[in-house]
Amino acid sequence: MPRRFYLQTVGCQMNVLDSELVASELLGAGYEQVAGPSRADVVLLNTCSVRQHAEDKIYSALGRLKELKDQRPAMIIGVLGCMAQKDRHEILRRAPHVDIVLGPGWLDRLPSLIEDAAAGGGPKVEVSLDRLGNPRAKVERSFVTFSPHRPPTTRPIPHQAMVRIMFGCDNFCTYCIVPLVRGPEQSRPAAEIVEEVRRLADDGCVEATLLGQTVNSYRDTSGSRTVELADLLAMLHEIKGIRRLKFVTSHPRYMTDRLLTAVRDLPKVSPYFHVPAQSGSNAVLQRMKRGYTVEEYRAMLARIRDFVPGAAVTSDFIVGFCGETEEDFRQTSELVGEARFKNSFIFKYSGRPGTKAAELFEDDISEAVKRRRNNELLAIQDAICLEDNQPFLGRTVEILVEGPSKVTKKRAKQGEAAESPHPSPLPRGEGTLIENPLPRSEGTVQLIGRTTCDRIVFIEGRPEMAGQILPVTIERADAFTLFGKIATEDNK
Numbered sequence: 001m002p003r004r005f006y007l008q009t010v011g012c013q014m015n016v017l018d019s020e021l022v023a024s025e026l027l028g029a030g031y032e033q034v035a036g037p038s039r040a041d042v043v044l045l046n047t048c049s050v051r052q053h054a055e056d057k058i059y060s061a062l063g064r065l066k067e068l069k070d071q072r073p074a075m076i077i078g079v080l081g082c083m084a085q086k087d088r089h090e091i092l093r094r095a096p097h098v099d100i101v102l103g104p105g106w107l108d109r110l111p112s113l114i115e116d117a118a119a120g121g122g123p124k125v126e127v128s129l130d131r132l133g134n135p136r137a138k139v140e141r142s143f144v145t146f147s148p149h150r151p152p153t154t155r156p157i158p159h160q161a162m163v164r165i166m167f168g169c170d171n172f173c174t175y176c177i178v179p180l181v182r183g184p185e186q187s188r189p190a191a192e193i194v195e196e197v198r199r200l201a202d203d204g205c206v207e208a209t210l211l212g213q214t215v216n217s218y219r220d221t222s223g224s225r226t227v228e229l230a231d232l233l234a235m236l237h238e239i240k241g242i243r244r245l246k247f248v249t250s251h252p253r254y255m256t257d258r259l260l261t262a263v264r265d266l267p268k269v270s271p272y273f274h275v276p277a278q279s280g281s282n283a284v285l286q287r288m289k290r291g292y293t294v295e296e297y298r299a300m301l302a303r304i305r306d307f308v309p310g311a312a313v314t315s316d317f318i319v320g321f322c323g324e325t326e327e328d329f330r331q332t333s334e335l336v337g338e339a340r341f342k343n344s345f346i347f348k349y350s351g352r353p354g355t356k357a358a359e360l361f362e363d364d365i366s367e368a369v370k371r372r373r374n375n376e377l378l379a380i381q382d383a384i385c386l387e388d389n390q391p392f393l394g395r396t397v398e399i400l401v402e403g404p405s406k407v408t409k410k411r412a413k414q415g416e417a418a419e420s421p422h423p424s425p426l427p428r429g430e431g432t433l434i435e436n437p438l439p440r441s442e443g444t445v446q447l448i449g450r451t452t453c454d455r456i457v458f459i460e461g462r463p464e465m466a467g468q469i470l471p472v473t474i475e476r477a478d479a480f481t482l483f484g485k486i487a488t489e490d491n492k
């Protein structure tokens with residue numbers, strides 16, 4: 001029987017969580033996880049369909065895996081997740097060496113599918129029902145809840161966990177493939193979520209991030225009273241051991257005063273909102289079918305800042321959506337300039353076959369214009385990030401220490417001597433290797449942590465500090481990172 005698996009993940013936090021769950025199932029079934037495909041008996045690609053680029057990456061990876069499979073025909077290749085749901089026939093046509101095609105609604109079946117594939121008899125395909133043309137209740141049942149308990153060792157940072165509270169989406173924004181590949185919106189029962197977080201806390205987890213495509217529309221109606229996100233946060237707040245709660249991604253339409261009050265009044269809930277605007281032009285928002293105007297988005301921002309002063313807000317934007325004029329783009333730039341987001345994630349529009357936008361509108365903005373608009377918007381946001389981090393200088397903030405930073409891990413791999421400090425000019429957060437410019441003392445390494453409003457902070461400390469919440473005095477502030485020193489009575 002195959003015993004070693006390699007799992008590669010593309011895409012959003014939902015996919016990262018799915019991969020964690022899949023890995024823990026396989027580890028529980030006696031498999032060993034390996035760091036590359038060359039030693040693996042089973043190679044799994046957990047895929048994303050939100051943009052074409054993510055799909056291209058998977059087809060390239062499948063091309064490279066063909067050579068490996070030619071050398072080792074017993075190797076099993078599985079394509080999991082959103083692409084599997086969307087393009088099952090296309091995957092087998094373009095990559096006939098694939099053995100398993102498994103949609104995101106049936107991930108619990110992976111161990112048995114691997115056994116079936118090892119027994120031979122051609123590719124095994126397991127996907128949920130198509131949303132169009134099937135009754136909703138039947139489609140819902142074909143997207144199965146998969147939230148097995150997983151040990152902390154399966155998480156990159158054992159003290160932090162993601163917890164799915166909802167599946168799917170009913171919004172059908174015209175550009176978006178998610179409702180088709182992740183199925184109808186379904187909220188998990190609150191009692192089940194509370195139990196999951198309690199078990200995570202018992203295992204030492206201190207921070208839970210609640211996940212949903214429109215997480216603030218969470219609504220559990222299965223019990224005697226309806227539980228909304230505000231109620232769920234209050235229930236999770238009671239769990240001993242949990243010290244921080246976050247939730248992503250919010251939709252502007254469901255940002256109720258009740259939820260804002262809960263964030264304000266529950267000290268464990270981070271004052272942090274990821275609430276994508278997508279565009280600053282009403283004409284574009286309407287074509288995107290986002291369900292709000294830019295005036296309503298601005299009013300929502302004002303309410304967030306009114307209820308939760310000092311809250312950090314982040315956003316997503318799509319540039320170059322069908323028919324986006326220079327004037328539309330100017331209005332988006334204006335919104336980014338005035339909203340002072342903690343950060344914005346900016347994407348070039350990518351037409352997705354099967355969506356309303358692909359059917360109704362022409363993808364008429366050239367790649368060059370999309371790139372220019374993307375860069376211009378990034379420049380506005382980057383300048384704001386740099387400016388808005390400066391007031392942190394000299395302040396003492398609480399951070400949750402996640403563990404050794406990438407620089408530390410790289411050092412450990414290469415040995416100190418091989419390392420040379422090359423500070424990067426404008427790092428975009430934790431993805432970038434950056435040396436701490438502050439002096440290091442004996443026995444310490446560079447650690448990465450986050451403030452309650454999700455700002456990245458580097459400190460020098462001992463690896464055992466991972467999982468602790470520590471006061472840190474900020475001594476340097478770049479656009480995407482703060483550098484600090486653990487506050488003691490002397491330097492507070």
Ligand code: SAM
Nearest residue numbers: 050175176213249276316317318347348349350
């Ligand atoms: N549910 C979240 C929301 O409504 O804000 C977003 C989920 S989506 C996986 C993450 C981001 O990808 C979106 O906010 C949007 O900016 C971007 N996105 C989605 N479809 C896209 C497309 N066809 N082209 C470019 N970006 C896209």
Ligand code: SF4
Nearest residue numbers: 169171172173176178
């Ligand atoms: Fe996609 Fe819109 Fe649903 Fe977000 S709310 S997942 S962008 S359809």
